[in-house]
């Protein structure tokens with residue numbers, strides 16, 4: 001069996017009292033006892049409602065929030081990341097592990113050209129600027145940005161939302177990372193563009209043997225993308241299964257609720273869509 005490239009074991013994350021937004025006494029546990037591993041080239045969707053702890057878990061991998069308290073283990077390629085120094089983490093970020101976020105505008109600097117921003121991860125690794133720009137155009141072209149070479153000189157404001165997300169992806173992938181963490185990368189896009197970006201992530205994962213951790217609250221969009229789905233509910237992982245199995249036979253009431261609330265084209269138009277609450281109210285949470 002292939003060894004996982006990322007292995008999270010018994011991860012717990014606490015917000016210490018002093019860092020709690022909105023006050024409250026004592027530390028707040030936001031993730032508890034979470035196990036999750038990803039093999040090379042595997043695409044895992046981390047699904048759950050708002051506030052279930054998905055982003056905190058993803059950010060824990062890159063140690064992006066040093067104000068939080070982490071327990072357990074996060075092993076990358078066999079070495080422990082929890083407790084690793086900022087220098088080691090900085091080397092890892094963007095080179096071996098890249099992350100993209102929901103809003104492509106905040107990830108881009110409005111006063112730097114597209115070319116500068118996509119080439120940057122190579123330039124900081126010592127690649128000559130000319131060569132870095134040539135590869136930036138190549139990567140943008142692979143990601144379906146028309147006239148990529150000419151548009152290296154454009155600014156983010158001249159691009160549509162979907163094109164901006166392609167630019168962000170180009171910058172995230174240009175240094176050929178082994179893991180892409182995508183935190184709701186399509187939520188801000190309209191449905192048609194959303195599909196294109198999902199297809200691109202899948203295609204790049206196949207082409208580059210890239211592992212993907214895809215975070216979303218929308219189970220409906222993961223079917224075509226993920227090999228496996230991990231479902232979070234109130235800070236815990238309640239299900240982690242191959243995508244087909246999960247859709248055919250969801251075990252946890254919360255997962256059944258998520259699947260039940262996906263609109264179906266063959267449904268009777270007069271039937272009310274079921275909500276997750278319908279399932280939880282009848283079956284109750286098990287965690």
Ligand SMILES: Nc1ncnc2c1ncn2[C@@H]1O[C@H](COP(=O)(O)OP(=O)(O)OP(=O)(O)O)[C@@H](O)[C@H]1O
Nearest residue numbers: 015019020021030049050051052053054055056057
């Ligand atoms: N500094 C903080 N103070 C208080 N609560 C916090 C803090 N940081 C995170 N939380 C809480 O931790 C929980 C998990 O947050 P997280 O952002 O991981 O959720 P999420 O599943 O990614 O949700 P979303 O889809 O809305 O981003 C939330 O209930 C959030 O309110």
